[in-house]
Amino acid sequence: MKKFLWKKFSITNDSRNNPIFFHKNPVERLGFLFYIIYICPMDEIIKHIQKFISLNNDEAEIVLSYFKTETFKKKQLLLQENQTCNKQYFIIKGCVRFYINNTKGIEQTLQFGIENWWITDYLSFQYQTPSHFNIQAIEKLETLSIDRTSFEELLERFPKLEKYFRLVIQKSFGASQVRIHYLFTMSAEERFHHMNNMFPEFIQRVPQYMLASYLDFSPEFMSKIRAGKV
């Protein structure tokens, strides 16, 4: 039901220029209001922004207009190695992995992303250089995306968003440091149990072999840990 409405009312970049969407008469906008308040998952990004900085309703609408909804099928790539990353994605629904192909041709997961997370290769996005990374949908995925140009425009129009993005990246960076900490201080088994305790629901969502590579051991070893055979 939710999903049906979501698709039906799906708002694209063009909404920015759609007079109905921005019409001030509340009756005429009823459908959209309902959509925005009760159903629209796009609302999540506004809530997320408002956790870090203030943003009133009018601003929120304009901010939203800079984003495009983009959906991906399971296994579809959002970014491929050697391509330049020209979008930043905010995950509305679903799950992605950020991975590389190592020298033996095995895919190694560096990061996962779930609802309300930003995902992109910041270096490639910022400096428009080819990426070393792949980003792939693990589940059917709904995102809000913004390209490099719109992103610049958005930040120029709302400089206070600089603060929002600074804080978002700061958090990601912090998480990345803590991750290295865990890789360095825990044994394979400890890393698995730690992950298991911290994110019990999450580990249900991704194939074991991806989790194994994220925790930096082989899928076979994961199997043995789970079976208590180590």
Added chain:
Amino acid sequence: MKKFLWKKFSITNDSRNNPIFFHKNPVERLGFLFYIIYICPMDEIIKHIQKFISLNNDEAEIVLSYFKTETFKKKQLLLQENQTCNKQYFIIKGCVRFYINNTKGIEQTLQFGIENWWITDYLSFQYQTPSHFNIQAIEKLETLSIDRTSFEELLERFPKLEKYFRLVIQKSFGASQVRIHYLFTMSAEERFHHMNNMFPEFIQRVPQYMLASYLDFSPEFMSKIRAGKV
């Protein structure tokens, strides 16, 4: 010689209220001008900021006034585990390591910092929570430091610095991702040679055992790699 002058003219936070320093008469300020233009390493931070955003001379002086020069002896700690990190440091001269004590009581380096780098535990600094990390001077160290409160004030006074700090952190985050990439795809020996090729001058500056832990292998193994005995 340089060092002597540096010490002699060392500018502290109090400079903000020092009428001589900000006096507009160029003759009276000659010493300081000379200092600022030819000797003052504080200038480096301004140059660094100007690489990312525009900043005129008047602004630069005010920005500088928010910082304090702080020096550390070799081995001195800038931040200790379990303390809350309440400063952000910009390194003028010297070298630091960002490390943890692992479960076996061995110190494991997660990051190095050299001239023109920012170093702090961003999570602890931002959310004022106890840090998991230590930051230590590896060489005699000169920094510019800014505390949490001054940092907030600075950003409020110059909102465009939000962009600067966003870009700085973005770069650090990118570097951290690339680092994990290397850890995952290269063997110990490859990681060493890669580091050797990329930063030949840097590896001269730090003890081998710190480098070994940064590259995630034992000091003994480093020794064997270097001797070609592996």
Added chain:
DNA sequence: TTGTTTTCTTGAAGTAGTTCAAGTTTTTTG
């Protein structure tokens, strides 16, 4: 529902690293 693909399991053999302990070299300090 059935066939196909993807994911997970298991044990045996192998290896890239660690750990330990003792000695040597280099750097720092008074």
Added chain:
DNA sequence: CAAAAAACTTGAACTACTTCAAGAAAACAA
């Protein structure tokens, strides 16, 4: 400059993981 401290080296024994190969189970598509 000598003494002390810190950093580096070496080889032998060990181990936490990997790799391989083959089969079982689960998920997916037609």
